[in-house]
Structures are given as C-alpha cells and as structure tokens.
Amino acid sequence: MSLVVEGLSKNYSKNLVALNTISFSAKKGECIGIVGESGSGKSTLGKVLVGLENYKEGTITYNGAPVVPTKRSRLREYRKNVQMIFQDSSSSLNPKLPVWESVLEPLDNFKECSPAFLEGQNLSRKETAEQLLIMVGLDKELAGRYPEELSGGQKQRVSIARALSIEPSLLICDEPTASLDVTVQVQILNLLKDFQKKMDMTILFISHDIRAVTFLCEQIIVLKNGTIQDQFGINELYHKSRHPYTKALIEAASIQ
Ligand SMILES: Nc1ncnc2c1ncn2[C@@H]1O[C@H](COP(=O)(O)OP(=O)(O)OP(=O)(O)O)[C@@H](O)[C@H]1O
Numbered sequence: 661m662s663l664v665v666e667g668l669s670k671n672y673s674k675n676l677v678a679l680n681t682i683s684f685s686a687k688k689g690e691c692i693g694i695v696g697e698s699g700s701g702k703s704t705l706g707k708v709l710v711g712l713e714n715y716k717e718g719t720i721t722y723n724g725a726p727v728v729p730t731k732r733s734r735l736r737e738y739r740k741n742v743q744m745i746f747q748d749s750s751s752s753l754n755p756k757l758p759v760w761e762s763v764l765e766p767l768d769n770f771k772e773c774s775p776a777f778l779e780g781q782n783l784s785r786k787e788t789a790e791q792l793l794i795m796v797g798l799d800k801e802l803a804g805r806y807p808e809e810l811s812g813g814q815k816q817r818v819s820i821a822r823a824l825s826i827e828p829s830l831l832i833c834d835e836p837t838a839s840l841d842v843t844v845q846v847q848i849l850n851l852l853k854d855f856q857k858k859m860d861m862t863i864l865f866i867s868h869d870i871r872a873v874t875f876l877c878e879q880i881i882v883l884k885n886g887t888i889q890d891q892f893g894i895n896e897l898y899h900k901s902r903h904p905y906t907k908a909l910i911e912a913a914s915i916q
Pocket residue numbers: 672676678696697698699700701702703704705868
C-alpha cells in the first residue's frame with residue numbers, strides 16, 4: 661500500500677480555505693498522526709481522502725494510480741481498501757438497524773472481499789458479525805441490540821469492527837476517542853494498535869490530542885488553518901527545531 665498526497669487544496673467557499681497545498685505520503689504499516697486545533701482542517705482532510713468530499717486542486721495517488729472522485733469504478737476499488745472511523749459513532753451507526761446489520765455493511769457492499777478471519781469458515785451473516793464483535797472485545801450478545809442501547813465506547817468498538825471487517829489497507833480514524841472517558845480512550849487506542857500490527861495496516865490518526873497521537877504514531881503532521889505547519893518523526897517531538905505551534909500544542913497537553 662502506498663498513499664501519496666500532493667498539493668491537495670480545498671475551499672468550502674471563496675474565503676474559506678479548508679486545505680492548503682497539503683503534501684505527504686504514507687507507506688504500508690505506517691501510522692501517521694494528524695493534529696491541530698479545532699477548525700484546522702483535519703476532518704476535511706480525512707473526508708477528502710476517503711472520497712466523501714471533493715477537492716479543488718492536487719492529487720491523491722493510491723498504489724501508483726490517481727484517485728479521481730468522478731471515476732466511479734476506480735473509486736470503488738479504492739474504497740474497498742480504505743475505511744474511516746468517525747468521531748461521532750452515534751451518527752455513523754444507523755439507529756434503525758441492529759448492530760449486527762451495521763457491522764456487515766462493508767462486507768455487503770464489497771462481496772468480493774474475503775478477509776482472513778472468514779477463511780475456511782462457513783458462517784451465517786449474523787455469525788460473521790458476531791465474530792467481528794468478538795474480535796474487538798465485545799460480547800456477541802450485543803449483535804441484536806440497537807445503537808441507542810450501547811455505551812459510547814461500545815459503539816466506537818462496533819465502528820472499529822465494521823471498518824476492519826474488509827481488512828482495509830488504509831484506516832482513517834477521525835478523533836475516534838474524543839467522546840470517550842480516559843480509560844476507554846486507552847482501551848480503544850490499544851485495540852487500534854494491536855490491529856495495526858496484526859494486519860500491517862496503515863493508519864491516519866486524526867486528533868486534537870497530541871498525547872493520543874504520540875501513543876500510536878511514528879510520524880506526525882501538524883495542521884493549522886488547513887496548512888501543514890510541521891511534519892516530523894516521533895523521535896523529534898522535543899527537538900528544538902519544532903515549530904512554535906507544535907511546541908504550544910505539546911505544552912497545552914502538558915506532556916513535556
Ligand atoms: N461542510 C462544510 N461547509 C462549509 N464549511 C465547512 C464544512 N465543513 C467544515 N467546514 C469549515 O472548514 C474548516 C475546517 O473544518 P474541519 O471540520 O476540517 O476542522 P477540524 O480540524 O476537523 O476541527 P475539529 O477539531 O473541531 O473537528 C472550518 O473552518 C469549518 O468551519
């Protein structure tokens with residue numbers, strides 16, 4: 661897997677530059693953190709990368725081929741390999757569907773996928789969903805419940821199970837722990853870390869919390885007003901060459 665983003669720009673309106681010539685690349689198995697204050701363009705970047713938002717300029721190249729929003733067959737192939745977990749698990753799960761049906765959405769969309777966890781097994785659809793719930797540490801009894809009957813942490817695990825079901829090579833996590841209390845945040849981060857290692861997945865981890873980012877990622881991109889301010893390896897976090905804005909983020913998180 662390789663993802664190369666070059667000169668990506670997006671405006672929501674004439675005066676609102678949400679992304680300004682963003683360039684970076686990600687290789688197989690890498691975990692890249694994207695941090696920045698509220699409104700810096702993090703979610704916009706995630707949505708553009710997953711094909712949910714259009715962009716004005718620049719290129720996104722996945723495994724050597726450009727991802728063009730208007731080329732539907734190419735986009736489908738890309739989406740089969742790229743999944744996103746959203747900040748607000750409540751709105752990303754359909755309240756009218758029992759959990760197990762939501763979990764199966766990606767596998768239903770991409771029937772050609774044959775993930776390793778299903779190999780050699782002859783499971784019904786519901787059993788497949790239960791297996792996925794067990795994988796993310798949930799009781800399979802939750803399969804028949806509706807989202808409103810789950811806690812925030814449980815919903816986020818369901819979203820993770822759904823995203824991992826087709827074994828994406830690239831997983832974009834947009835503030836996956838922001839709405840959770842600290843102990844559950846750590847559990848979810850550990851879960852993501854385990855899967856990242858097991859599946860050798862590439863993760864783009866979006867967060868306003870630089871501590872969460874340093875826990876998971878080797879590379880960090882700092883965004884402000886849609887512009888990359890700083891970009892560095894985790895070993896250089898405390899280096900004197902860090903941008904003042906990065907230093908301020910570190911200080912605010914009091915991890916010095
Ligand atoms: N659909 C939209 N229409 C118009 N403007 C938008 C839209 N979505 C986001 N914006 C604007 O684009 C800018 C970047 O927003 P974005 O949601 O990407 O920020 P963010 O870094 O994810 O913030 P947060 O940490 O609060 O989630 C903000 O100024 C926001 O108001």
